[in-house]
Amino acid sequence: MEDVAAALRHDRGRLGRSSTAEKVADILRDRIADGSFVPGERLSEESIGAVLEVSRNTLREAFRLLGHERLLEHRLNRGVFVRVLSAEDVADIYRVRRVIEGAAVRQGANVTPAALAMIKEAVTEASAAAREGRWQDVGTANIRFHQSLAALNGSPRLNETMRQLLAELRLVFHVMRNPRSFHEPFVARNLELVELIESGRTAEAERALESYLNDAEELLVRAYIPEP
Amino acid sequence: MEDVAAALRHDRGRLGRSSTAEKVADILRDRIADGSFVPGERLSEESIGAVLEVSRNTLREAFRLLGHERLLEHRLNRGVFVRVLSAEDVADIYRVRRVIEGAAVRQGANVTPAALAMIKEAVTEASAAAREGRWQDVGTANIRFHQSLAALNGSPRLNETMRQLLAELRLVFHVMRNPRSFHEPFVARNLELVELIESGRTAEAERALESYLNDAEELLVRAYIPEP
């Protein structure tokens, strides 16, 4: 009975949060994540409102939500645009990742089996997707890997920050020509990292993560095409 | 010519970012910060809209903004309320602070003189305010201290996260009966911490920060009165 109540309490969250604005935000978030909306693209209030059959006011509330998540950029009197990340943005994102994921690894000594299982699952899925050449899925699994890695901190707020951060990163992926060259090299290193954590070699894991993020950042900035 | 362009590019930021909704959000943020709105209080769309002379739609956009900053809580069909933090919220905030400020201190070895000056200024102001018994100001200076400490990370995103976090913490301060007993003990420790950083004793500074945050959290949770 106790566990049922807990499960229901978890589902409860989905009930209350059903305002039209938030549902619209969810939809748009997904469309941005999967690349239907390209970075730099303008999102017209009128046309999107017409397609989704919501009023402009409601749509604007949704835009505010996503603007605060840094997925949309609000320019006064000009509308909202899908965010275009600069090289400095990428650098800053990796700065934050080093802090949050670094802290997570440092706490990796006392990792719960459940948390470790989630991390491992993401790794194996990334490997499977890589073997079959589904590079888009490799990227997704990779994001899940880092998300569950950051979860070792045990902080809802850090989880949320991490979620936003990785959603921003996806914006960069979509302007890359060759996703394979970026994602492929890191599948093996994910596995290496999780083994270091599992065996309790915290210091080594920390160093591995450091070089991991350094390499990823450099590769990303290099493959990145800033707008003219 | 080059430097003029750079200066103008800097000023550019002030042009675009003034929409009524955001200005309203700024006002409400201040009123929440200074305690004019008490945690748990409901913010009526109609009455506040009437006073500020903005339409309900504009006000709702502002509410969305502050909701995303966790200062307001949005309950469907019931309105927005000033956030009431639970004990778990406080614990989580300190979890994040340990991560962010810890990373900042760890990078404290290569601190720029300008950044150090900002930190010191906050410390001296806190001391001055404490000497004169202005405990509200002590709290404000203390927040500035930790904000500029976190800035050692050199990350705009972490600065923003920290700003939000400390704004949330202020919500707790406002339901405390005796602000003096909370703020007073930490003025001296601020000074101690900054001296450790300045002299490059990173490991000691890290330990000092750790115990600092532990003590503050415990004191805060103890002095905290959760709602029935």
Place this chain on the structure above:
DNA sequence: AACATAAGAATCGTTGAACAATTCGACAAG
């Protein structure tokens, strides 16, 4: 008196229309 129930008031959620303010592109004038 205590409790459940139902009517009513208040407030939110959402829509649609309207108008002012601003941007942008085209086109003419210098």
Place this chain on the structure above:
DNA sequence: CTTGTCGAATTGTTCAACGATTCTTATGTT
């Protein structure tokens, strides 16, 4: 080629309306 002007298109903001949900209060039953 630059500058100024006009007009179309889009956003910013307000207003009024109505259904939906919650809160309050009065009513009636046990």
